[in-house]
Amino acid sequence: MQEQTFPAARSHRVLVLAAAASLSLVLTACGGGKSEPGVPAAKVNKGEVTVQQINAVLTAQRVKPELTDVASRQVLERLIEQELAVQKAVELKLDNDPKVLQQIEAAKREIIMRAYADHIGQKVTKPTDAEIAKYYAEKPALFGERRIYNLQELTIEASPEQLTALRARLATAKTLTEFIEFMRSQQVRFNASQAVRAAEQLPMGVLDAVARLKDGQSLVVPNANGMQVLYLQGSRSNPVDETRARPAIEQFLSNQRKAELAAKELKALREAAKIEYLGKFAEKAPAAASAPADAASLLAPSASEAVK
Structure with a gap:
């Protein structure tokens, strides 16, 4: 998280x-x-x-x-x-x-x-009123239907084989406590925590999925070491109107454009430059087309900036 x-x-x-x-x-x-x-x-x-x-x-x-x-x-x-x-x-x-x-x-x-x-x-133009309104409308979970979530989070370390069994058990468990007891019986390593998080404090990749949850439902988020379970204990509505959200949305969209322009500019610089990989780096030189993805991080905006 x-x-x-x-x-x-x-x-x-x-x-x-x-x-x-x-x-x-x-x-x-x-x-x-x-x-x-x-x-x-x-x-x-x-x-x-x-x-x-x-x-x-x-x-x-x-x-x-x-x-x-x-x-x-x-x-x-x-x-x-x-x-x-x-x-x-x-x-x-x-x-x-x-x-x-x-x-x-x-x-x-x-x-x-x-x-x-x-x-x-400095070359980037400011977002228009229409663009700001469009972004607001496209992100209801972040603005118009924003909620404050009371979540119980389980970070689970498990092998791919164990994950299959754990997913199945989670789907049939009547309560989260029952699922936790099952993990203990199988000696599965996990950490449990509880947190109250506003919509913008959740990763943008899972926000829409969390927003669709009803009280008592859970969401599984795979990670490198296993998976994370987000269990929704409860939530309350706390919407943000467009007027209040406008400055942050404008900043977010501007930063997004800057990141895209930075990636485009650096891609052009790479294409025009003479780059020669030496020593061990010459063995598996990266494709030039993949490099600009990191270039966008120069100005890449944080998704949560759009509400604060």
Whole structure:
């Protein structure tokens, strides 16, 4: 099942974003690039933290305008601590460590790649009112008929032979408890959990199937190690009207178009490039046509974004 984001993780994300925003400090110290001078927000020994760095973190974190003052001071303190750590690392010559240099180069390439993806995304037109309305109408389980589900989830590890017997037993079991007792008698390994999930917290691949369940019914979802059973204990209606859903749908459709355009652009780049696989990679070189599938991940949207 899709993991949920908890408030406790927010402080960690701030630190991660702060690290990304001040990567230029490390790049400059290592001779990896030059950063343009900014407006100082704090002097830290012979270095400084700039307003531009703070704003970069706030933008990435999507901080609400009314919270900017408080958040900017918190980010400043994190960046000061990071600047101190960077200065000490440079003093210890850790910036010349081969592993560190490799990580910096990887981060630099990632940032440049994202810049290219953003550049591609600028070509995408906004979804029309008709397209937004169509998407809303095509996803009733996510919007107009949205429900909150009380699910009992069983994650089962089993061989293909065992799965056949388990499916048959699940179909004939009068209660989930009866099915669980059968698995125990067969020494089948499984984990049980209970969760309350909104429609958008379910994987899009199973949402429609879960939406069709009635209380007391179950759904089998195959996975690499066996299967997962979703048992619907109960649910309640909690629809989202089109007006409320519109901003998220517009963002989702825009991201989807960007992902498709990124895949198309990278496919064209591959076709125009001269790529030669060497060493062991030359033995089973992938077909060029299959590569762009991963390219779409540059901007691939999360399906759950369409409701939040």
